[in-house]
Amino acid sequence: NAGVTQTPKFQVLKTGQSMTLQCAQDMNHEYMSWYRQDPGMGLRLIHYSVGAGITDQGEVPNGYNVSRSTTEDFPLRLLSAAPSQTSVYFCASSLTGTSSYEQYFGPGTRLTVT
C-alpha cells in the first residue's frame, strides 16, 4: 500500500492564480480531510469528507473548495490564491465509524503564493 499520497510536493503561485492539490489513498478509508500547518498555529482543518459525495467545512474553509467523487481521491482547489494561503498542506485519511478517528497523513504540499 502506498498509503496517502499528495502532489505536488512544492508549488509556487502568483496571487490570483488557481490550482488543485491532489490527494489519494489506497486504504479504502471513508474519511478524508485537509489541514494547513502554519508556524505557531498548529494544524487547522480546512475541509473534510465522510464518504464519496459528502463534504463539510472545517475551521478555515474560506478560499478553498473540495469534492469527493470517489473513495480514493479528495482534491483541494484554491480558487484565487492569496499570500495568506502560503502554508504547508496535509491530506489525511481514516476509517469512519471508529471512535478514535486515527488519521494517516500524506507527506504534505508546500505552497508559496507571491
Next chain:
Amino acid sequence: TQLLEQSPQFLSIQEGENLTVYCNSSSVFSSLQWYRQEPGEGPVLLVTVVTGGEVKKLKRLTFQFGDARKDSSLHITAAQPGDTGLYLCAGADYGNNRLAFGKGNQVVVIP
C-alpha cells in the same frame, strides 16, 4: 472550537535525560491521540488513549490520559536524539467527525 494547549512549546534536553510534555483542554474528549512529526514530513500516529486514567507505554514513551478525559501527558525516559521532533496532541469529540490539534511540543534531544 475546542482548544488544546500544549506545554512547553519548546524543550531542549541532553541525551539520557527524562522529559514530560503536556496537553490540556477545558473540553472532554472521547479519545486523545499523540502524533510525532519530523521536518518535511506529515505527522505519524504514536498512540491513542480512550479511557480516563489510561496509561500506555511505547518503548521509552509513556502516555497518560487524565481521569476527566480533558488532558494528557507524554513522558520520555532516557531521551535519545531520535526522539527529536514535534509532538502533537489531538482530541476527538463525541459524535463530531473532527480532530482538534494542539500547536505542538517541539522537542530537541542533544547528543
